[in-house]
Amino acid sequence: MNAENVIRFEETRDPAKSTSVAKLVDVEIDPATLLVSDTNELDLKAYRNNADKYLESLARDDAQLLINALWEYPTERYEDCIVAKLPPPKYVIPREKPVPQPKPLTRWEEFAKRKGIEPNKKKSNLTWDDVLKKWVPRFGYKKSAAEKEKDWLIEIPQSEDPYVDMFEKKAQVKSEKVSKNEFQRLRNIAKAKNVKVPSMGLPPTPKLNSRQLNSAAKIAHLSTASLGKFQPHSSKEKLLSRGNIVPLEKKRKLPVPSLEEERKRNLNIANSILNKKPKLDVDKVVNRQIHSEEVEASEQKQSKKRKGRGGGKKRRSKGHHPANKEGKKPKGGGGKRLFGGKGKQQSGRKRR
Amino acid sequence: MKVLNEEQTSKVFDKLAKYIGDNIKLLLDRPDGKYCFRIHKDRVFYVSEKVLRMASNVPIKNFISTGTCIGKFTHSKKFHLHITALNYVAPYAQNKIWVKPNAEQQFLYGHNVLKSGLGRITENTQKFQGVVVYSMNDLPLGLGLAGRSTAECKHADPLAIVCLHQTDIGEYVRSEDTLI
Numbered sequence: 001m002n003a004e005n006v007i008r009f010e011e012t013r014d015p016a017k018s019t020s021v022a023k024l025v026d027v028e029i030d031p032a033t034l035l036v037s038d039t040n041e042l043d044l045k046a047y048r049n050n051a052d053k054y055l056e057s058l059a060r061d062d063a064q065l066l067i068n069a070l071w072e073y074p075t076e077r078y079e080d081c082i083v084a085k086l087p088p089p090k091y092v093i094p095r096e097k098p099v100p101q102p103k104p105l106t107r108w109e110e111f112a113k114r115k116g117i118e119p120n121k122k123k124s125n126l127t128w129d130d131v132l133k134k135w136v137p138r139f140g141y142k143k144s145a146a147e148k149e150k151d152w153l154i155e156i157p158q159s160e161d162p163y164v165d166m167f168e169k170k171a172q173v174k175s176e177k178v179s180k181n182e183f184q185r186l187r188n189i190a191k192a193k194n195v196k197v198p199s200m201g202l203p204p205t206p207k208l209n210s211r212q213l214n215s216a217a218k219i220a221h222l223s224t225a226s227l228g229k230f231q232p233h234s235s236k237e238k239l240l241s242r243g244n245i246v247p248l249e250k251k252r253k254l255p256v257p258s259l260e261e262e263r264k265r266n267l268n269i270a271n272s273i274l275n276k277k278p279k280l281d282v283d284k285v286v287n288r289q290i291h292s293e294e295v296e297a298s299e300q301k302q303s304k305k306r307k308g309r310g311g312g313k314k315r316r317s318k319g320h321h322p323a324n325k326e327g328k329k330p331k332g333g334g335g336k337r338l339f340g341g342k343g344k345q346q347s348g349r350k351r352r
Numbered sequence: 353m354k355v356l357n358e359e360q361t362s363k364v365f366d367k368l369a370k371y372i373g374d375n376i377k378l379l380l381d382r383p384d385g386k387y388c389f390r391i392h393k394d395r396v397f398y399v400s401e402k403v404l405r406m407a408s409n410v411p412i413k414n415f416i417s418t419g420t421c422i423g424k425f426t427h428s429k430k431f432h433l434h435i436t437a438l439n440y441v442a443p444y445a446q447n448k449i450w451v452k453p454n455a456e457q458q459f460l461y462g463h464n465v466l467k468s469g470l471g472r473i474t475e476n477t478q479k480f481q482g483v484v485v486y487s488m489n490d491l492p493l494g495l496g497l498a499g500r501s502t503a504e505c506k507h508a509d510p511l512a513i514v515c516l517h518q519t520d521i522g523e524y525v526r527s528e529d530t531l532i
Binding site for chain 1: 355357358361362365366369373374376377380381386388389401475476478479501502503504506
């Protein structure tokens, strides 16, 4: 819209298209927030006749007034747009969200306030490092890089054990500092949110799961041991290995051996398995003995048969003596003994 | 597909040694190339190096089997021989049992071998030693455990179990899908 358009509108006779709007009471216009508040009375008759049309025309009139007001301000052309400079807003828009609460003080801030300790003035981000002769930031990766550069050598103090790794010690001190700070941060959060935290140790878990209960039982079982005597386990207690209570270190994967290495390892294992077997297998020896005696007995039988003496009725012996297959009464020293020593002669009838 | 660790290897060799004794070394030291054991999804494969190298191209997700599956590890980490191992066990077997033709079918249906079905047995077979079961015309039928030692067999009554069934070639038909 520009000035020509405005002039042309004023020329038209149609009151609906006129830019001048007459109101009984002047409307309040806040151009900065583009807000018009019309305090005129509603024309109830027209409203009841046709509410939509009436409200539409009312809105159009007020919008026209707002735009007229906007044109009173100095305008300038800025990249194809006509821009007006608006005054600061008169109307204060109420805020949507509640006013933020002040942050609760941390433990240190509370202490500092009580003791009247002034907070540190703003520190500069960079500090001059005398050793490296350059500006080093107070924290961040550049700081740690600078530290590394500086600490290529650590002097061992006289009071220290010379075999202690000072680098490791330094790293440990730092990690302890970090974890202390983290602990304090969490404690401050807990205080701010009114969570009760015990001054020592870990907070009790409200509901332990079965694994936690079992591990607690296991620990209690170990700690109530007296002089190597343990309480008996209850029947329903699930026995846990150490790995279930304290997470064990993960085993590193072994590198894949080459085929030759694998073959050597397998041969070693095979050898150890084959050597494990007892040299003297009692069972085997006894079986062999029984076998040879049987063979001998059958040979004897064959030879007797050839002599034509074994023709009579045969009775199977009740005993387990395999050599005694014929129906003869055993005589001391006559038959071969299975297990008796050769030099040890027994006399008398064989008792059964 | 992984290399067997020491525990697994010793379990496999323990089992094989029951059947072929000292001859397990012959399985490792072969004149016709390098052979090795590999494990995949609890199944143990006996593979030649050449085949293994070609099998390594198959993504592990699609991998089913290579070489010869000789057995599997059970859930309780015991090793069981499969019938597929028979080809490697039978030639080296130290203890054998020959089954009479009429007991052959019973064995191939997964039953134990009774004394009545026993045709021949190698000498000095110990009790509970692994044996390879043969038919009377020297066809390996399966693997078993000696229920009686050779000497005991002679005195056993005809219904005594002489060989406890482990695997038999009937499994190629019976448990085709579980046998890789």
